[in-house]
Amino acid sequence: MDKGLLAITRRRLLTGAAAGSAALLAGCASGEGAVRAEPDGKKGGLAGAFHTPHLTVGADTARSVTVEWVNPGVDRLELRAAGSGTLLKSIESPARGVTLEGLGFPLHAVQLTGLDPAASYEYRIGESGRWHGFRTASDSAVRALVFTDTQSKDLFKTWKKIYRAAQKQQPGADFSTVLGDLVDMGSKLGYWEDWFAAVRPGAMSQPIAPVMGNHECYRMRPGERHFSRTFPAPYLEFFTVPGNGVPGLERWFYTFDSGPVHFVVLNTQWLDAEDFRPGLLASMKAWFLEKGRKTDRPWTVVLMHKDIMHYPSAKKPGLKVGFSKTGRALMPLFEDSGVDLVLAGHLHTYRRRGHIRNFRRAASGPCYFVCGVAGNLPHDIAAVHKLDIVRGTRPELGNYLLLEADSGRLSVKCFLPDGREFDRAELVKKGGAA
Ligand SMILES: [Fe+2]
Numbered sequence: 001m002d003k004g005l006l007a008i009t010r011r012r013l014l015t016g017a018a019a020g021s022a023a024l025l026a027g028c029a030s031g032e033g034a035v036r037a038e039p040d041g042k043k044g045g046l047a048g049a050f051h052t053p054h055l056t057v058g059a060d061t062a063r064s065v066t067v068e069w070v071n072p073g074v075d076r077l078e079l080r081a082a083g084s085g086t087l088l089k090s091i092e093s094p095a096r097g098v099t100l101e102g103l104g105f106p107l108h109a110v111q112l113t114g115l116d117p118a119a120s121y122e123y124r125i126g127e128s129g130r131w132h133g134f135r136t137a138s139d140s141a142v143r144a145l146v147f148t149d150t151q152s153k154d155l156f157k158t159w160k161k162i163y164r165a166a167q168k169q170q171p172g173a174d175f176s177t178v179l180g181d182l183v184d185m186g187s188k189l190g191y192w193e194d195w196f197a198a199v200r201p202g203a204m205s206q207p208i209a210p211v212m213g214n215h216e217c218y219r220m221r222p223g224e225r226h227f228s229r230t231f232p233a234p235y236l237e238f239f240t241v242p243g244n245g246v247p248g249l250e251r252w253f254y255t256f257d258s259g260p261v262h263f264v265v266l267n268t269q270w271l272d273a274e275d276f277r278p279g280l281l282a283s284m285k286a287w288f289l290e291k292g293r294k295t296d297r298p299w300t301v302v303l304m305h306k307d308i309m310h311y312p313s314a315k316k317p318g319l320k321v322g323f324s325k326t327g328r329a330l331m332p333l334f335e336d337s338g339v340d341l342v343l344a345g346h347l348h349t350y351r352r353r354g355h356i357r358n359f360r361r362a363a364s365g366p367c368y369f370v371c372g373v374a375g376n377l378p379h380d381i382a383a384v385h386k387l388d389i390v391r392g393t394r395p396e397l398g399n400y401l402l403l404e405a406d407s408g409r410l411s412v413k414c415f416l417p418d419g420r421e422f423d424r425a426e427l428v429k430k431g432g433a434a
C-alpha cells in the first residue's frame, strides 16, 4: 500500500463536506442534526487516527475479540498471555483495501478466537510494536458500559469526557456499547477520526459493540444545507462485528454473547436504508426469528438505536406522544421471543419505562430503557408517556448506563457524567438467585 495515501492532512479529508450549521432533512424524530464546524487548524490524517488499534466484540466475549487497525505494511498481529515472553499466536493479516471519500487506505481485522475465559492477554501490531493488554470476559457474569448518541458539535470533547469518566468510575467492564448515532454525519471520515481518537486508549483494551444509528446513514454534499441518506460505508468498514449470515446485510445486525447474556444488536434504519437496502426490516425479522433470538444463555438483551416511542419536539411540535413505527414493528417480536431487556437511544434523553407487553404495562413483558446521551447534543423533551417511570434530568446532563448480570439477576444503573447514580432497576430471573 502506498504510504503516500495516508500522508493526507485532515483538511484534505474534510474537503467536499459542507461546514457550518444545517437543518436535518431526514433526521431523528426528536430533531437533532446541526452539523459541527470544521476543525480548522488541527493537523493529522487518517493514519494518525487509526494507527492505534481498536477492539470490537467477538461472538463470545469470553473467547473471542477482533482487533482492527490501519497501518500500511504492518500486517502481523502477535498475541501472548499477559506478562509472558512466549507468543501464543502470530497472525498474518493481509490488508483489505478500502476507499472512502475518495481516499484509499488499508484496513486490517484479525479475529482472535479460542481464547480462555477471564484471562489476560497482550497483543501488538507488528513485530516491534507496543504491547496492549486486554482481558476476556467470564462465563458467569457480565459488566458492560452503555452509551448512545455520541454525535457531537464539539469535536467529541463531551463524548471523550463521558467515556473516560465512565471507564474510571466503573472499572473492569467487559465491553462498551454505543447504541447508534456515533457521529453526526456517517459519511465523513473526519468525524470518525475524531470519534476513534476520543475512545483512545480505552478501546485498545476493551472491545466495543457498535449499533448503527440513522446518522451513520447521512451525508451532506458541497453546497447542500440538509443531510441526505447514504450507504453507511465507514461504519460498516470500521467495525468487523460477528457475522449474521445474511447476504448483503453482514454487519447491519448481529448477536454476541457475554457471560449469562445473549445480546441481539438490531438495526432500526429500514426507512433510512430503503434506497440501498430495501427489505431490511423483513430480512432482519426473518433472521431474528430463525437465528438471532435463539440462545441457551439465561438472559436476552436487545440493543438498538431508534426508540419504541416518539414525543413532540422543537422540530416536530405536532407529534403526539406514543409508540413509534420502530416500537410497533419490533415489540411484538420481543414479546414472543423471551427478550428480557431492550436498550435504545435516539431521543438524546433518558427514560426508564419498565415492563410492557401488548403496548400496556405488564410484568411479563420486556423491560425498556432509553439510554440517554453521551455527546453534546442533549434534547429537552418535556412530554412524558404514561408508561415512562423515570425521565432524564432537566436540563439534560448526559449519562451512561452500567449493565451487570449473573444467571439470576440483571441490573441497569444510570450514572451522570460526574459519577452520581441517577436511577437503577433490577430484573430477577425466575428460578434464579433470590
Ligand atoms: Fe441521535
Ligand SMILES: [Fe+2]
Pocket: 028, 180, 181, 213, 214, 215, 305, 345, 346, 347
Ligand atoms: Fe438517531
